[in-house]
Amino acid sequence: MAAPGTEPDPSTTAPDGPPSGGAEPTPGPTAAPYRKLYRSPHSRMLGGVAHGLAVHLRLPVAWVRAAFVLLFFANGLGVLLYAAFWFVVPIGIDEPAPQGPFQRYLWVDGQFVPADTVGVMPDPLTKGERGRLARLRDLLQGAFQGEPLVAGQPPAARPGGAASRQNLGQLAALLMLVIGVMALLNVLNIQSSQPYTWPLLAIGVGVALVWRQADDSRWQRWFGLEGGGKRRSAFVRVGAGVLLVTIGIIGFLILQGAGSTVASVIEASLAVLAGVLVLTGPYALRMWQDLAAERTARIRAQERAEIAAHIHDSVLHTLTLIQRRSEDPKEVQRLARAQERELRLWLYRPEAAAEAAPDTLAERLREVVAEVEDRHGVPVELVCVGDCPMDDRIAAQMQAAREAMVNAAKYGGGGPVQVYAEVEGRTVSVFVRDHGPGFDPDTVPEDRMGVRESIIGRMKRNGGTARVRPAPDGGTEVELEMERAADD
Amino acid sequence: MTDAVSGAAGEGGPVGVPPAEGSGRVARVVLVDDHRMFRTGVRAEIGRTETTGIDVVGEADDVESAVRVVAETRPDVVLLDVHLPGGGGVEVLRRSTAVMGEPGGVKFLALSVSDAAEDVIGVIRGGARGYVTKTITGTDLVNAIFRIADGDAVFSPRLAGFVLDAFAATDTPPVDEDLDRLTQREREVLRLIARGYAYKEIAKQLFISVKTVESHVSAVLRKLQLSNRHELTRWATARRLV
Numbered sequence: 001m002a003a004p005g006t007e008p009d010p011s012t013t014a015p016d017g018p019p020s021g022g023a024e025p026t027p028g029p030t031a032a033p034y035r036k037l038y039r040s041p042h043s044r045m046l047g048g049v050a051h052g053l054a055v056h057l058r059l060p061v062a063w064v065r066a067a068f069v070l071l072f073f074a075n076g077l078g079v080l081l082y083a084a085f086w087f088v089v090p091i092g093i094d095e096p097a098p099q100g101p102f103q104r105y106l107w108v109d110g111q112f113v114p115a116d117t118v119g120v121m122p123d124p125l126t127k128g129e130r131g132r133l134a135r136l137r138d139l140l141q142g143a144f145q146g147e148p149l150v151a152g153q154p155p156a157a158r159p160g161g162a163a164s165r166q167n168l169g170q171l172a173a174l175l176m177l178v179i180g181v182m183a184l185l186n187v188l189n190i191q192s193s194q195p196y197t198w199p200l201l202a203i204g205v206g207v208a209l210v211w212r213q214a215d216d217s218r219w220q221r222w223f224g225l226e227g228g229g230k231r232r233s234a235f236v237r238v239g240a241g242v243l244l245v246t247i248g249i250i251g252f253l254i255l256q257g258a259g260s261t262v263a264s265v266i267e268a269s270l271a272v273l274a275g276v277l278v279l280t281g282p283y284a285l286r287m288w289q290d291l292a293a294e295r296t297a298r299i300r301a302q303e304r305a306e307i308a309a310h311i312h313d314s315v316l317h318t319l320t321l322i323q324r325r326s327e328d329p330k331e332v333q334r335l336a337r338a339q340e341r342e343l344r345l346w347l348y349r350p351e352a353a354a355e356a357a358p359d360t361l362a363e364r365l366r367e368v369v370a371e372v373e374d375r376h377g378v379p380v381e382l383v384c385v386g387d388c389p390m391d392d393r394i395a396a397q398m399q400a401a402r403e404a405m406v407n408a409a410k411y412g413g414g415g416p417v418q419v420y421a422e423v424e425g426r427t428v429s430v431f432v433r434d435h436g437p438g439f440d441p442d443t444v445p446e447d448r449m450g451v452r453e454s455i456i457g458r459m460k461r462n463g464g465t466a467r468v469r470p471a472p473d474g475g476t477e478v479e480l481e482m483e484r485a486a487d488d
Numbered sequence: 489m490t491d492a493v494s495g496a497a498g499e500g501g502p503v504g505v506p507p508a509e510g511s512g513r514v515a516r517v518v519l520v521d522d523h524r525m526f527r528t529g530v531r532a533e534i535g536r537t538e539t540t541g542i543d544v545v546g547e548a549d550d551v552e553s554a555v556r557v558v559a560e561t562r563p564d565v566v567l568l569d570v571h572l573p574g575g576g577g578v579e580v581l582r583r584s585t586a587v588m589g590e591p592g593g594v595k596f597l598a599l600s601v602s603d604a605a606e607d608v609i610g611v612i613r614g615g616a617r618g619y620v621t622k623t624i625t626g627t628d629l630v631n632a633i634f635r636i637a638d639g640d641a642v643f644s645p646r647l648a649g650f651v652l653d654a655f656a657a658t659d660t661p662p663v664d665e666d667l668d669r670l671t672q673r674e675r676e677v678l679r680l681i682a683r684g685y686a687y688k689e690i691a692k693q694l695f696i697s698v699k700t701v702e703s704h705v706s707a708v709l710r711k712l713q714l715s716n717r718h719e720l721t722r723w724a725t726a727r728r729l730v
Contacts, residue, residue, distance in 0.1 A: 348604035379623075383649035383682045416683030418645060424650070431683045472689040 039089050049085040079204075123443045200249035209237055303412030314342055332375055337373055361394060361428065362387045365421055368402045372417075376409035379416040386423030391485040394428055396462040403454040404478040408434035412475065426484045435475040455480070489646040515637045517560060518546040520554040520580060521569040521599070526622070530567070533683040539632050549724045550574045558594060564637040567618060570607045571599035597630075597636045603646050603679045614711055618642030640702045641709040648681035651708060670708060687730070 020076045037056045040049035050068060054061035071078030253262050318339040323396060325331050345366075362384045369380045388394070400421070408417040412434025420431045457476065459466040464482035514537060527547050535544040546561045548554035551574030558580075560568055560663075561702045570577040577598055588594065596616040598606060608619050617636045620629065621644060632642045643651075653671050670678070673694075680690045685704075698716045 344603070348607075379682070381645060383645050385649050385652045385682070420645070420649070420679075420683040424681070433684045469558055471685075472692045473686065477683070 002046065005064060017340065027065050030244050036074040037089055039086070047087065049082055053085070057117055098403055182412060199248040201248075201253065202244045202251065203248030206246075209241030209244065314346075315339060334374055334377055337379065338370070341370055341373070359390050360388060361398075361421065361423065363389055363432075364395075364398050365401070365419070368398060368405065369419060372402065372405045372409055377405065378409040378414060380405060380409070380419060380420070381416050382419045384421045388423045388428065388484060393462045393464065393485050396427060396458055397430060397464060397482040400431060400455045400458045400466060400480050403451075403458075404430075404432040404480070407430055407451065407455075408436070408476070408478075412436035415475075428482050428484060430480040431477060431482075432470055433475060433477040435471075438470045438476050494535045501620070504507040508632045514541050514543050515565055515633055516543050516545045516561070517633060518548065518554075518557055518563040518566045519544060520548045520557075520566060520572065520577075524549070524573055526637060530629075533631050534633070538624075542630060542633060551576070551583070552581045554580045555587060558584050559587045562588075563594065564593070565633050566594060566596045567633070568596050568611070570598055570602055572610050577611050577616070578614040581616060585615065595636050597642065599624075599633060603644075605650050605653075606648055609648055609712075612709065615713065617709065620644050622645070635668045635702075639706075641705045643678070643681050643705055643708075645682045646686055648678045651712060652678050652682060654712075657700070670711065673707050674704050677701055678708060681705075698728070 037052060040054040050064040051061050053059075054064045057064070068078040068082055071081060096351055141211045144281050215335050221258075250262060250266075253265065318335050322335050325335075325419075327479040334337065365382060365384060367383045372378075373380045390398075405417055407420065413436035418433045420433075456468070459480055459482065464480065466481075467479045471480070501549060517534075519530055521527050521530075527549075531544050531547075534540050534542045537543045545563055546557040548557045549571055549572075554566075554568075554572070559682075563567045566580075568577045568580060572580065577596075577600075581596060584594065584596075585609075585691060598611040598616040598619040599610075600611075600619070601622045602608075603621050612619060617639075618641050619644060620632055620687060624632070635642050651670075652675070676694065677690055685693065687698055688702045692702075
């Protein structure tokens with residue numbers, strides 16, 4: 001099936017458009033050494049065969065589909081071909097979403113154009129048509145693979161998003177499909193001459209449904225970590241498929257005139273089935289477990305690789321720097337502290353905090369603390385209770401807190417500076433404490449601006465309060481209190 | 489590890505070696521940590537029995553050996569690393585309790601490089617009597633060990649912050665959950681701990697005795713262990729910790 005290396009690198013032969021001339025020349029993909037034939041997991045109707053072929057042959061997917069439909073009327077050759085492709089060609093699970101000429105083609109202004117060049121509105125059909133067609137397509141898509149056709153569209157955006165309604169819709173679509181094909185066959189007078197068409201068709205659709213469901217990429221979702229909704233709908237689809245096949249077989253038997261023996265046939269098949277299950281059950285279970293174990297191992301390996309990469313990027317480099325500068329204890333301490341902070345953040349920070357907008361009180365405080373630690377070489381321990389978005393007044397408070405920390409770092413005797421911030425309702429309090437000799441604010445001369453202006457004055461101007469007092473067992477504590485701005 | 493930078497920080501007591509509270513008595517300690525370097529360092533720092541009053545009677549480097557060593561030696565205090573091969577500190581706590589019956593006089597002090605909320609809260613709720621990070625000084629660690637040995641709880645500022653954070657969202661108390669709520673006083677004590685006050689300083693600040701401070705802290709610890717209900721669950725869920 002695959003034709004590796006038979007074609008020149010498409011990136012070097014950019015202007016060579018689709019051979020049939022349907023589409024205008026399009027830029028080739030940037031990195032594709034050779035193209036293998038895969039079934040496409042993206043935007044497929046059934047097995048992705050048509051799309052995969054279209055991508056491989058650089059033809060508009062509609063053409064390929066039309067070819068299959070046409071071949072269907074040549075004694076069903078199209079179906080056979082499609083089934084053969086489906087069976088033999090692997091699905092491109094890791095294949096990225098199609099780019100450039102691998103994109104879906106659309107019929108615009110008398111020519112085929114890759115869908116992504118059309119712009120934001122990828123479907124050139126008019127509103128009304130699009131509505132009906134899209135819904136039908138979605139229903140079909142849902143029936144066969146349980147997800148909307150347009151890859152980028154979240155499932156929630158589908159009309160009638162509730163899971164139960166979805167399942168109903170899929171079954172309805174399936175039934176409609178069967179009935180439609182029946183009607184078509186009746187019109188073409190195939191039905192009357194070939195009485196087995198009905199059951200055969202039922203079997204075919206059922207098999208397609210089950211196959212489609214058990215497709216490689218689906219397995220992952222099936223046995224993956226995802227919630228029950230998806231899995232249930234999968235079971236519903238498989239159940240419907242099995243039911244269809246069963247009905248088809250029974251119908252077949254009845255048409256063959258073996259109606260009276262149907263019961264005994266079913267009994268016999270059930271017995272055989274049970275026997276097979278008993279025999280192969282343990283193996284299947286073992287296989288399943290192996291699969292799960294392998295999956296876990298792979299995930300772990302990936303995680304380890306990521307950690308290794310990070311440690312290499314940050315920790316090892318810092319350690320090298322430290323070795324080089326071992327004669328400068330201050331610099332070594334600074335490096336070690338910065339590295340510890342970064343690694344700690346990376347290892348232990350809850351994801352929720354990492355995802356949150358960086359402009360919050362806790363985030364800002366962390367920055368300030370890091371900066372003071374680095375610049376003055378004194379450890380600053382931060383404890384932050386609660387969090388809130390920044391505003392002008394809080395920003396002023398942060399500046400005052402920074403000043404207080406700098407003071408504590410400079411005059412605090414080298415011991416760790418402790419910072420405690422709390423958001424309580426609308427009030428934000430920050431305490432900065434050192435373990436230095438302490439000082440009496442009243443004895444500070446008038447011309448020293450640090451505490452008086454940068455801390456107390458700044459807080460006052462912005463509507464807050466600041467107190468500087470000696471801590472009980474030596475050292476100084478600065479308390480900053482500020483009301484948050486009214487509008488948030 | 490134990491750093492030489494900071495001076496008389498933290499849990500009170502003068503800098504230097506002498507065991508302020510252990511005068512004359514010796515605390516038997518087991519070290520559980522999977523890094524041999526760290527165990528060696530801690531042993532060198534606090535293990536000089538005649539000066540610090542601490543006798544390191546055993547070491548273990550994973551859950552299996554930790555449970556065995558603790559059951560064999562029955563120390564006063566176990567210094568317990570949170571991340572261990574074989575299930576972590578929580579697992580040691582669980583299985584030790586199972587082996588020895590209700591604590592059996594052995595108390596656990598978590599000593600970890602991690603100050604992530606889930607580690608701290610998890611090991612405290614598992615039954616540890618305190619939690620300190622590995623950046624603690626030798627002196628502070630000795631003090632903490634004796635405090636734990638006396639049946640008290642040791643809260644680092646950060647742990648106090650976590651507790652406050654956990655209980656902060658529940659200012660409107662549910663009717664029958666008195667046990668899970670912090671009293672005003674306990675909250676005050678925790679806030680002072682979070683601000684970097686030593687127990688002695690807190691006593692001075694609030695005009696109560698150190699014993700009272702310690703009983704407040706123990707009460708908080710008890711509530712923390714008992715509150716398997718709303719607060720912590722909700723708090724942890726909100727942070728995707730569970």
